[in-house]
Amino acid sequence: MWDPEKEQMPASQLRKEQSGNLKALIRRVYDRVPFYREKMNLHGITPDDINCIEDISRLPFTSKHEMRNVYPYGLLAVDRKEIVEVHTSSGTTGKPVVDAYTRNDIELWAEVMARTLGMGNVNSTDTVQNAFGYGMFTGGLGVHYGAHRIGATVLPASSGNSKKQLQLMQDFGTTVITCTPSYCLYLAEFAKDQGIDISKLGLKTGFFGAEPWSDKMRLDIQHKLGIKAFDIYGLTEIIGPGVAAECCEADGLHFFEDHFFPEIIDPETGAALPDGEKGELVITTLTKEGSPVIRYRTRDITYLIPEKCHCGRTMRRIHRLFGRNDDMMIIRGVNVFPSQIEELLLCIEGVEPHYQIVVDRKGMLDTMEVHVEVNETIFSDEIRKLEHLEKTIASEIHNALGIHVLIKLVEPRSIARSEGKAKRVIDNRNLIIEARK
Amino acid sequence: MIIKQLSIFLENRTGRIREIADLLARANINIRALTLADSSDFGIMRLIVDKLDMALKCLKDNNISTALTSVVAVEVPDNPGGLAEVMNIISASGIDIVYMYSLPEKMHNNAIMIMRFNNTEEAAETLKKQGLRILKQEQVLSL
Known part of the structure; x- marks a missing residue:
């Protein structure tokens, strides 16, 4: 355990700390961030109304949409000169969400990532091969700072280039791998093709996140790589990775709730739900300085597990995510909204908004098929013209979103019409994890 | 035509x-x-x-x-070398065929091929001038 004192803090002490930090946070953002002040005024709340952590449910929510609207620095609660680093979400649906870090925020990030890696007892003798993407994406540098904090050796491999990844593993004796779960399985398959037994390379532990993955996939990873696989959770809106992580019990992810306070709400009514009840996860950054976030609606569906964990950590856990309550898909780690596909389709002359997206997982990787109805306008008597149309649509999507999709032309009216919301996405990946209750 | x-x-x-x-x-x-x-x-x-x-x-x-x-129905002599003869004319005229298929019936004891060209109208004119027998819609339908 990286920080037993914090991670095993008695609940009463934790609540006290949270209460103090929340009070200070609300005072701070009310004074310094017009965005929050205006919202609180609108709801008739002043910082004096917030005295303990339970009062948090009186505060208004923050949505992804609102965070985009104040791009780039609208949530800043410190002087610009205090900001030492900035990360953003991919921004594929419009303006990205900004996470601005002060030096203390970077320290905090390193700390929660050290806790994360500490779940798998990573220490200074380990070599961490970090195959999360480095750049504006938070995955790469988040793991990087955490591994530094622990004093492990970091190989900042970044994502992709599988041949190099395997070479690094062999040359430097990698013991810990961090990447998306689907890339990990791809790498295992790639190694096999190269005649390398990846389970014999000395890997012990892996930390995987940034996309949904099932328990079946975990077993597959553990079996193929001969490692213990940990699920980690985080999001750019909050800090990046390091918001919650699984311990060796692999029974839910411990929420680092001294810094990030979790709530579960009814997504329809916004009402707070008690621990154990399934709903939408809402997070407040209690200690972050640069761009604090109050009651961020993650759209992720889970429930809180209050029971004491066998590992000794006292912080509550969240069940592995059940899915999302909006329509965002995560395809090989890339966030994709059906509306983006729709926009691209409609840019192609003659294509009508009758389409359906079929997501599947073939072997290791997510696949996406887009079914497009052939109307009179785009129908050509010549096979090659229709095949050309398929290629054009696929390359438009690849250019815009960076994912390869298979376009399938289908007959008019073959996609089911609906009176209400059209069913745009058929997800056959079985990522939804069996409910515990 | x-x-x-x-x-x-x-x-x-x-x-x-x-x-x-x-x-x-x-x-x-x-x-x-x-x-x-x-x-x-x-x-x-x-x-x-x-x-x-x-x-x-x-x-x-x-x-x-x-x-x-738009396609063109072309008569093709029903004997060895009949198709080659027609293809030679088309090829010599610099016309590309997109696809072709045959009709089960005959006309003037000739086989009939349906052909689609890149520029079908223009191709039909050219081929007619080259002496190929091109059928009209009514002729095909009356078969």
Whole structure:
């Protein structure tokens, strides 16, 4: 355990700390961030109304949409000169969400990532091969700072280039791998093709996140790589990775709730739900300085597990995510909204908004098929013209979103019409994890 | 000189051709010639029918993607070297064939090939000048 004192803090002490930090946070953002002040005024709340952590449910929510609207620095609660680093979400649906870090925020990030890696007892003798993407994406540098904090050796491999990844593993004796779960399985398959037994390379532990993955996939990873696989959770809106992580019990992810306070709400009514009840996860950054976030609606569906964990950590856990309550898909780690596909389709002359997206997982990787109805306008008597149309649509999507999709032309009216919301996405990946209750 | 052909978009699935055949049968439409082109996930059915307008309406009413395509019906001597002779003329005229298929009937004891060119109208004119016998729509339908 990286920080037993914090991670095993008695609940009463934790609540006290949270209460103090929340009070200070609300005072701070009310004074310094017009965005929050205006919202609180609108709801008739002043910082004096917030005295303990339970009062948090009186505060208004923050949505992804609102965070985009104040791009780039609208949530800043410190002087610009205090900001030492900035990360953003991919921004594929419009303006990205900004996470601005002060030096203390970077320290905090390193700390929660050290806790994360500490779940798998990573220490200074380990070599961490970090195959999360480095750049504006938070995955790469988040793991990087955490591994530094622990004093492990970091190989900042970044994502992709599988041949190099395997070479690094062999040359430097990698013991810990961090990447998306689907890339990990791809790498295992790639190694096999190269005649390398990846389970014999000395890997012990892996930390995987940034996309949904099932328990079946975990077993597959553990079996193929001969490692213990940990699920980690985080999001750019909050800090990046390091918001919650699984311990060796692999029974839910411990929420680092001294810094990030979790709530579960009814997504329809916004009402707070008690621990154990399934709903939408809402997070407040209690200690972050640069761009604090109050009651961020993650759209992720889970429930809180209050029971004491066998590992000794006292912080509550969240069940592995059940899915999302909006329509965002995560395809090989890339966030994709059906509306983006729709926009691209409609840019192609003659294509009508009758389409359906079929997501599947073939072997290791997510696949996406887009079914497009052939109307009179785009129908050509010549096979090659229709095949050309398929290629054009696929390359438009690849250019815009960076994912390869298979376009399938289908007959008019073959996609089911609906009176209400059209069913745009058929997800056959079985990522939804069996409910515990 | 130009023949109108029906082109139909079909997904590759069991029973789809039967469904089209049923539709045309119920509308009392006779098929003069038919060919199928296929790719991995869809196909195009090309038809010469006796009652074109009725067939078109019947297909559209059933939400089937259908287009009218201009093609040329060319007589080809029904003997060894007959096709080669015609192809030599087409090739010498610098015309490219997109696709072709044959009609089961004969005209003047010649076989009939349906051909689609890149620029069908212009190609038909050229080939006629070169002495090939090009059939009219009525001729094909009266077979």
